[in-house]
Amino acid sequence: MRPHISDLFDTALLAEAVAGGYVKEQTHPELPLRILNYTEKTQYERAWTEVTRLCRGLVVDEADRIVARPYPKFFNYGEYPEGAFDLDAPAVVADKADGSLGVLYPTPDGYAVATRGSFTSDQALHATEVWRERYADRVKVPEGVTCLFEIIYPANRIVCDYGGLDDLVLLGGVDIATGRAAEVDGWPGPAVERFAHRTLREALAAPPRPGAEGLIVRLPARDGRGDLMVKLKQDDYLELHRLITGLNARVVWERLGAGEDVSAICEGLPDEFHGWVRGMARGLADRRRELLARIEAEHAAIVAALPDGWSRKDYAAAASRSPLRGWLFQVLDGRDPSARIWQTLKPSGDDRPFTSSEEAS
Numbered sequence: 411m412r413p414h415i416s417d418l419f420d421t422a423l424l425a426e427a428v429a430g431g432y433v434k435e436q437t438h439p440e441l442p443l444r445i446l447n448y449t450e451k452t453q454y455e456r457a458w459t460e461v462t463r464l465c466r467g468l469v470v471d472e473a474d475r476i477v478a479r480p481y482p483k484f485f486n487y488g489e490y491p492e493g494a495f496d497l498d499a500p501a502v503v504a505d506k507a508d509g510s511l512g513v514l515y516p517t518p519d520g521y522a523v524a525t526r527g528s529f530t531s532d533q534a535l536h537a538t539e540v541w542r543e544r545y546a547d548r549v550k551v552p553e554g555v556t557c558l559f560e561i562i563y564p565a566n567r568i569v570c571d572y573g574g575l576d577d578l579v580l581l582g583g584v585d586i587a588t589g590r591a592a593e594v595d596g597w598p599g600p601a602v603e604r605f606a607h608r609t610l611r612e613a614l615a616a617p618p619r620p621g622a623e624g625l626i627v628r629l630p631a632r633d634g635r636g637d638l639m640v641k642l643k644q645d646d647y648l649e650l651h652r653l654i655t656g657l658n659a660r661v662v663w664e665r666l667g668a669g670e671d672v673s674a675i676c677e678g679l680p681d682e683f684h685g686w687v688r689g690m691a692r693g694l695a696d697r698r699r700e701l702l703a704r705i706e707a708e709h710a711a712i713v714a715a716l717p718d719g720w721s722r723k724d725y726a727a728a729a730s731r732s733p734l735r736g737w738l739f740q741v742l743d744g745r746d747p748s749a750r751i752w753q754t755l756k757p758s759g760d761d762r763p764f765t766s767s768e769e770a771s
Contacts, residue, residue, distance in 0.1 A: 411475070412471070412475035412476055412586065413475070413476050413587050414473075414475055414476070415470050415474040415475070415476060416474070417587075418460075418464050418468075418476070419460050419461050419464060420461075421474070423459070423460075423461050424461050424465070427459070427465070431451045432448065432449055432451060432452045432455075432461075432462050433446055433447065433448055433449065433461065433462060434446070434448075434527060436527060436528055439529065441517060442472035443469055443470070443471055443472075443477060443515070443529070444469070444470050445468065445513075445524055445527060445528065445529060446467075446468045446469075446470065447466060447467055447468075447526050447527030448462045448463075448465050448466060448483065450674070450677045451673055453673070453676060453681070453684060454672055454673040454676055454684065454688065458483065462483070463482045463483040464482050464483075466480055466481065466526060467480040467511060467513045467524060467525070467526040467527065468480065469515045469524060476586055477515050477516065478513050478514065478516075478556045478586070479556050479584050479589065480511065480513045480526070480556060480558055481558065481581075481584060481639060482639075484639035484641060485640070485641065485681070486640070486641045486642070486643060487610075487614070487641065487642055489681075490640070495610055495629065495638075495640070496610075497610050497611035497614070498609050498610075498611055499609060499610070499629055500608065500630065501607070501608065501609050501610050501613065501627050501628060501630075502591075502627070502628040502630070503604065503605045503612075503613045503616075503625055503626070503627050503628075504581075504582075504602045504603065504604045504605065504625070504626050504628070505602045505603040505604075505605075505625065505626070506602075506622075506623045506624045506625055506626045506641060506643070507560035507562065507581070507602050508560075508562075508568045508569055508570035508572075508623040508647075509560040509561050509562040509563075509566060509579070510525050510526070510531075510533040510537075510560070510561040511525060511526045511559075511560065511561070511581075512524070512533070512534070512537045512558065512559035512560065512561045512578060513525070513556060513558060514541070514551065514556060514557040514558070514559070515556070516551075520542065520546055521541060521542075521546065521551065522534075522538045522541070523537035523540075523541055523561070525537075525561070533561045533566055534561075536561065536563060536566070537559065537561045537578055540577060544577075544599065545578070545598070545599060549594075549596065549597065549598070550596070551594075552583060552592060552593075552595075554585060554586050554587060555585055555586065555592045555594070556583060556586055557580070557582075557583050558580075558581040558582060558583065558584065559578040559579055559580055559581060560578075560579040560581055560602065561578060562575050562576070562577060562578075562579055563576040563577070568651075569623065569647060570621055570622065570647070571621060577599055577600055578599055579600045579601060579602060580594060580597045580599060580600070580601035580602065581601075581602055582594065582602075589637075590637055591628060591630070591637050602626075607625075610629065610640065613625050613627045613642060614642065618644040618645070618646060619644070622644060622647065623644065623647045624641060624642045624644045624647060625641075625642040626641060626642075627639065627641075627642060643682060648680065648682055648683075651679075651680055651683075652683070655678075655679065657679065657683060657687075659690055659757035659758065660757050660758065662675060662687055662690045662691060663690075663694060663755065663756055663757055666691055666694065667752055672687060675691075676688075690757075694752075694757075697755055698748065698751050698752055698755060701737075701751050702747065702748060702751060704734065705734050705737040705738060705741060705747060708732060708734055708738060709741045709742065712725060712728045712729055712738070716728065722742070725742060726739075729742075737750075737751075
C-alpha cells in the first residue's frame with residue numbers, strides 16, 4: 411500500500427502552509443490527484459520547514475496516499491552553517507543538469523510526467539509525450555520508486571547549451587516509503603554523468619567544467635531518513651545566468667517601481683540571487699524611508715519655529731537654507747514626495763549580483 415502523507419509530516423502543518431501561501435496545490439485536470447509545491451513566498455521568506463522542503467512536486471491521491479515523491483528541496487553548500495557536513499564522508503557526485511525537474515507518476519493510461527508544481531505545464535506535457543513515445547514500452551519502473559528526470563529540449567533552455575538534445579535525462583529514483591535514493595536499472599536513455607569524486611571535500615576541490623551548471627553531491631543517510639543533498643554551482647554559470655536575465659540593480663529598481671514585489675522578481679532566478687535581490691530591495695526601501703523621515707522632521711521643525719499667522723513667504727525664507735528645500739515645498743503643498751524620492755534612488759546598471767559562491771546566501 412502507498413504510504414500516507416502523514417508518514418512524512420503532520421497534515422495540520424500542511425494545511426497551515428497552504429493557508430499561509432507557503433505551499434501551493436494543483437489538482438490534476440482529469441484524475442483525483444494533487445501536486446504540492448513550495449511557493450515563491452517560501453523562497454523569499456526562506457520559510458523552510460519539513461513541510462515546505464518535502465513539498466517539491468509531491469503527488470498524492472484523493473486519500474492523501476503518496477503517488478510520487480521527488481527529492482526534497484536542497485540547498486547550495488554556502489547556505490549551510492560551517493561544520494554542517496563531514497567533508498570526508500562517502501558521497502555520490504553527479505552533474506547538475508540545467509533544465510526542469512520531471513516527476514514520473516502513474517495514471518490509468520500509463521505513466522506521465524509532472525513538473526515541480528504542475529501536471530499541465532508545457533514542460534510536463536512535452537516530457538509525457540517523450541516518455542510515452544520512447545520509453546513507456548522499454549522501461550520497467552521499479553515498484554515503490556519515483557523516477558526523476560531533467561527535462562531538456564531546445565525551447566526549454568535555461569542557460570547551458572545542450573545543442574539539439576530533446577530528451578528525459580535520468581537523475582535517479584527515490585524510494586517512496588523512505589525517501590532514500592533508489593537505482594533505476596536498465597534505463598536506455600541519457601542519464602546525468604557521475605564523477606569519481608568520493609567525498610564532498612573532493613567535489614568542492616573539483617575544477618569548473620566548461621558549459622556546465624555545477625555538481626550535486628548526495629550524502630547517503632545513516633539515520634533511516636532521506637539522503638542529504640548539496641548543490642555546488644559554478645561561478646561562470648551564475649554569471650551567465652545573470653547576463654541572460656539582464657539582472658542588475660537598475661532592473662530591480664525599475665521592477666519595484668512598477669509595482670512588482672520581490673517574490674515576483676525572484677521567480678525564475680537561481681536561489682543564489684534571491685538574497686542579493688532582497689538586500690537591494692531592502693536597501694532602496696530603507697533609503698527612501700530615511701529621506702522621507704528627514705524631510706518630514708525638518709518640515710515640522712520649520713513650522714514649529716515660525717510665528718503665528720506665518721505665510722508661505724515666511725516658510726520659504728526658512729526652507730531656502732535647507733539642502734532639502736526642494737522636498738520641503740512638496741510637503742508644504744500636501745504632496746507626497748515618495749515617488750520623486752524613488753526616482754533619485756535610481757542605481758547604476760553596473761551594480762550586479764555577486765558571482766562568488768562564497769557570498770551566496
